[in-house]
Amino acid sequence: MQLIAFSKLFKEKSMDELVEMAQQYGLEGYDLCVRSEFPVNPDNVSEELPRAAKTMRDAGLDIPMITAEGSLLEPDDPTAEPILAAMDEADVRLIKLGYFRLDPAEQDYWQEVARIRTLFEGWEKLGEKHNVKICYHTHSNRCMGLNCASLMHLIQGFDPAHIGAYIDTGHMAVEGEEWAFGLAMVRDYLSIVALKDAIALREEKNGHGAPKRVFPPAGQGIVDWTAVFAELVRMGFDGPLSVHCEFQVEEDEFVETLEREIEFFKTHLAKAAGK
Numbered sequence: 001m002q003l004i005a006f007s008k009l010f011k012e013k014s015m016d017e018l019v020e021m022a023q024q025y026g027l028e029g030y031d032l033c034v035r036s037e038f039p040v041n042p043d044n045v046s047e048e049l050p051r052a053a054k055t056m057r058d059a060g061l062d063i064p065m066i067t068a069e070g071s072l073l074e075p076d077d078p079t080a081e082p083i084l085a086a087m088d089e090a091d092v093r094l095i096k097l098g099y100f101r102l103d104p105a106e107q108d109y110w111q112e113v114a115r116i117r118t119l120f121e122g123w124e125k126l127g128e129k130h131n132v133k134i135c136y137h138t139h140s141n142r143c144m145g146l147n148c149a150s151l152m153h154l155i156q157g158f159d160p161a162h163i164g165a166y167i168d169t170g171h172m173a174v175e176g177e178e179w180a181f182g183l184a185m186v187r188d189y190l191s192i193v194a195l196k197d198a199i200a201l202r203e204e205k206n207g208h209g210a211p212k213r214v215f216p217p218a219g220q221g222i223v224d225w226t227a228v229f230a231e232l233v234r235m236g237f238d239g240p241l242s243v244h245c246e247f248q249v250e251e252d253e254f255v256e257t258l259e260r261e262i263e264f265f266k267t268h269l270a271k272a273a274g275k
Contacts, residue, residue: 127162
């Protein structure tokens with residue numbers, strides 16, 4: 001397995017600075033944000049993504065995945081094919097789309113499933129054309145595919161060479177889906193795993209309780225990290241593990257927490273692998 005970091009929170013860093021950070025903390029690369037105002041973005045992706053990939057690989061690092069704009073959902077989006085073509089040229093094989101959201105009061109769940117599956121038919125064709133895999137991320141808070149069970153409603157039956165599951169330890173935990181059970185459902189599609197901890201706290205609402213999602217540093221939430229890594233090893237998963245760095249700490253504690261977070265995951269990964 002390959003330990004990488006999500007570059008969302010490092011918008012201000014150049015590729016050379018990202019290389020330096022990865023080498024400092026022992027990362028193996030990045031899930032690179034390709035979004036407006038980032039060094040690599042939809043306007044310059046054709047030139048800058050291959051250049052970024054070369055910079056990383058010259059330093060012994062990798063970019064196994066890019067994360068697109070949250071608005072990138074449809075295969076006929078004018079940015080879609082240029083991004084996938086640039087990925088193919090850069091030998092970056094995974095892309096994360098944005099999120100389809102659902103308002104149960106306004107939308108029919110199964111009609112929305114059918115609509116999204118039609119879009120995935122188009123994505124599958126583009127993925128085959130450019131030899132890349134389009135991944136959808138399990139994200140809580142009324143996103144379609146918020147856990148593995150819901151995600152499989154969207155992607156079951158598509159070619160796992162071109163449509164993939166991007167599962168998230170923290171979001172699965174707060175949605176109440178047991179880790180091994182979820183992995184059993186997405187096994188054939190599992191392409192990348194997001195690493196973050198989470199906890200649902202009780203907050204007052206209308207005279208009773210409601211859950212509040214909190215994302216603390218790893219080891220302080222409800223994710224069973226021993227089970228996470230043991231199950232990934234047991235099933236033979238060998239894809240990227242993306243440290244999301246989205247823990248909620250004070251700004252002056254971020255760098256120290258980041259270093260501790262990466263070491264935490266490196267230690268658990270080594271233990272699970274018997275090293």
